Amino acid sequence: MSGAIYLDGLSTAPLAPEARAAMLAAWDQPGNPSSPHAAGERAAALVETARRSVADLVGASSAEIVFTSGATEANNLAIAGAAAAAITGGSERRHVVVTSIEHKSVLEAAWRLRAVGFTVDIAPVTKAGVVDLGELAALIRNDTLLVSVMAANNETAVLQPIAEVAALAHAVGALLHCDAAQAVGKVPVDVIDLDVDFMSVSSHKMYGPMGVGALYVSAAAPRPTPLLVGGGQENGLRAGTEPAPLIAGFGTAAEVARSRLEKDARHAKSLLGAFLQDLSERQVKIHVNGNVSKLLPGAINISIDGIDAQSLAMIMARTVMISTGSACNSGQINSSHVLDAMDVDEKRKKEALRICFGRYHSDPDAREAARQLGDAINRMR
Ligand SMILES: Cc1ncc(COP(=O)(O)O)c(C=O)c1O
Numbered sequence: 113m114s115g116a117i118y119l120d121g122l123s124t125a126p127l128a129p130e131a132r133a134a135m136l137a138a139w140d141q142p143g144n145p146s147s148p149h150a151a152g153e154r155a156a157a158l159v160e161t162a163r164r165s166v167a168d169l170v171g172a173s174s175a176e177i178v179f180t181s182g183a184t185e186a187n188n189l190a191i192a193g194a195a196a197a198a199i200t201g202g203s204e205r206r207h208v209v210v211t212s213i214e215h216k217s218v219l220e221a222a223w224r225l226r227a228v229g230f231t232v233d234i235a236p237v238t239k240a241g242v243v244d245l246g247e248l249a250a251l252i253r254n255d256t257l258l259v260s261v262m263a264a265n266n267e268t269a270v271l272q273p274i275a276e277v278a279a280l281a282h283a284v285g286a287l288l289h290c291d292a293a294q295a296v297g298k299v300p301v302d303v304i305d306l307d308v309d310f311m312s313v314s315s316h317k318m319y320g321p322m323g324v325g326a327l328y329v330s331a332a333a334p335r336p337t338p339l340l341v342g343g344g345q346e347n348g349l350r351a352g353t354e355p356a357p358l359i360a361g362f363g364t365a366a367e368v369a370r371s372r373l374e375k376d377a378r379h380a381k382s383l384l385g386a387f388l389q390d391l392s393e394r395q396v397k398i399h400v401n402g403n404v405s406k407l408l409p410g411a412i413n414i415s416i417d418g419i420d421a422q423s424l425a426m427i428m429a430r431t432v433m434i435s436t437g438s439a440c441n442s443g444q445i446n447s448s449h450v451l452d453a454m455d456v457d458e459k460r461k462k463e464a465l466r467i468c469f470g471r472y473h474s475d476p477d478a479r480e481a482a483r484q485l486g487d488a489i490n491r492m493r
Pocket of ligand 1: 266313
């Protein structure tokens with residue numbers, strides 16, 4: 113083990129070497145996927161191969177995958193696009209439900225709909241960070257157009273009961289969007305089993321490159337209105353030249369993830385277990401923020417008793433890289449809207465850290481991270 117240990121894989125995961133190799137090869141080949149010549153055909157083939165790989169990873173058909181710049185754009189396309197399609201299509205539905213722990217790209221996209229006559233309700237979560245199905249059911253109405261619930265939370269790693277949410281939404285004819293940016297590539301995610309209409313995926317959360325993602329649009333769902341219009345790429349749902357090299361990297365990352373999903377999960381879980389065990393042997397008392405039996409493998413949000421997380425993260429910034437809030441909130445020292453929604457008390461919120469072990473960590477990394485954190489905590493006490 114040498115160098116700093118990166119435990120912030122929920123904000124962005126390291127790039128898989130296979131994805132890097134696929135991109136390097138693609139960058140060397142000019143070609144716009146829309147061009148009617150050999151170079152264009154080559155680029156288009158890269159995009160279509162990647163589409164198949166992403167579709168296979170989530171149990172979709174290729175035609176249901178729309179490449180975007182990431183999950184932020186996919187979330188916006190699903191929410192704004194479904195609302196715009198309802199308005200122009202003559203639907204009377206003007207109500208949307210999201211949960212209190214969604215990523216800001218879901219919350220902000222939903223709030224924007226108020227300006228065009230929608231009502232937005234926010235479904236609460238339990239203290240364990242799981243959407244409260246009873247409260248959600250009570251909010252869903254006959255005029256609900258869309259329900260949006262994430263598959264796994266980016267701050268707590270807590271998995272959400274998406275199939276149950278789908279049953280509630282579909283019972284009144286509402287659509288279900290699922291932001292699965294954190295779950296895809298780490299746990300089995302199947303669009304048919306989950307019964308989602310739209311689902312967002314992010315490449316850089318699953319060891320692919322940044323700047324690319326996808327929206328699954330079920331063939332049975334109404335077509336969202338595109339956010340970007342122009343050249344009609346992505347079946348008219350997302351205009352703009354497809355970044356073939358990034359998409360090739362994403363597709364390769366999806367293939368790799370599919371081929372080793374269980375192995376990666378077992379590995380990440382066992383490293384987190386070793387890390388927590390070592391911390392406890394060093395007399396570090398922790399409290400888990402979230403339902404410990406429903407976590408993404410290898411990831412956890414913990415509060416360390418008596419330790420200010422911000423100070424600890426700063427002390428460790430060059431040795432063990434951890435985060436105290438979601439990536440998009442770091443930099444601002446606002447309290448996390450996710451921990452607020454879970455009613456975590458003020459002291460514990462200040463002590464909260466997000467830790468993620470993954471594919472490229474080793475057992476010595478986990479032990480060394482626990483040793484370094486334990487030492488820093490002792491110094492702070
Ligand atoms: C749950 C969730 N949704 C959406 C996003 C945004 O993804 P991207 O960076 O691909 O836009 C993130 C990343 O922080 C996330 O964790």
